[in-house]
Amino acid sequence: MIRTVIFDLGQVIIPFDLKRGYEALAPYCPHPPERIPAIIAASDLVRPFEEGRIPAEEFAREVSRLLELKVSYRQFCELWSSIFLPETLIPESLLAGLARRYRLLLLSNTNAIHYTILRERYPLLAHFHDEVLSYQVGALKPADAIYQEALRRAECAPQECFYTDDVPEYVQAARRHGIDAVRFESAARLEQQLRARGVDW
Secondary structure: OOOEEEEOOEOOOEOEOHHHHHHHHHHHOOOOOOOHHHHHHHHOOHHHHHOOOOOHHHHHHHHHHHHOOOOOHHHHHHHHOOOEOOOOOOOHHHHHHHHHHOEEEEEEOOOHHHHHHHHHHOHHHHHOOEEEEHHHHOOOOOOHHHHHHHHHHHOOOHHHEEEEEOOHHHHHHHHHOOOEEEEOOOHHHHHHHHHHOOOOO
16 A cells, blocks of 8 residues: 655656756857856766765855856746746646645655746645755655655555656666556556556555
């Protein structure tokens, strides 16, 4: 019997498009959108930021220096978070219904800037009872530590947890921990998978 339902965040609840971010940053710096990802990747800042090893203000300052951005910290956060699309991939009614009957957890590789903005923009995230975020845990999926923390917060046995993620590698990692995990394909397919397990909302 499922007692805890666990969701990934990006491309499961909230869609994103990295190109939108590069295009948003370009008018504020001398680099074209197609050049920006290479500059950021060469800095090796994103992974430690998403593991919580770099404070948000320091990350913004370093990326602004690399890209020669002349923006405030708040402007940087808005530009950095412009990758997210306004319409969610699953309806709020699904999360609200699940939250009334099951423990609802969020399990995501993310960072302090993105998650702060997402909480402001997407009220449906308030339905989650707890969240296991890479920058708070200090580990990124598919590392064991982040799944172990999710299971601790789930407050039930691994086989009583259902998890959905769009990345096959992260689904497989969850299964290695005994979690009933599936790849996210669509809201309709997810609802089928939940009902097949006796999960109602």
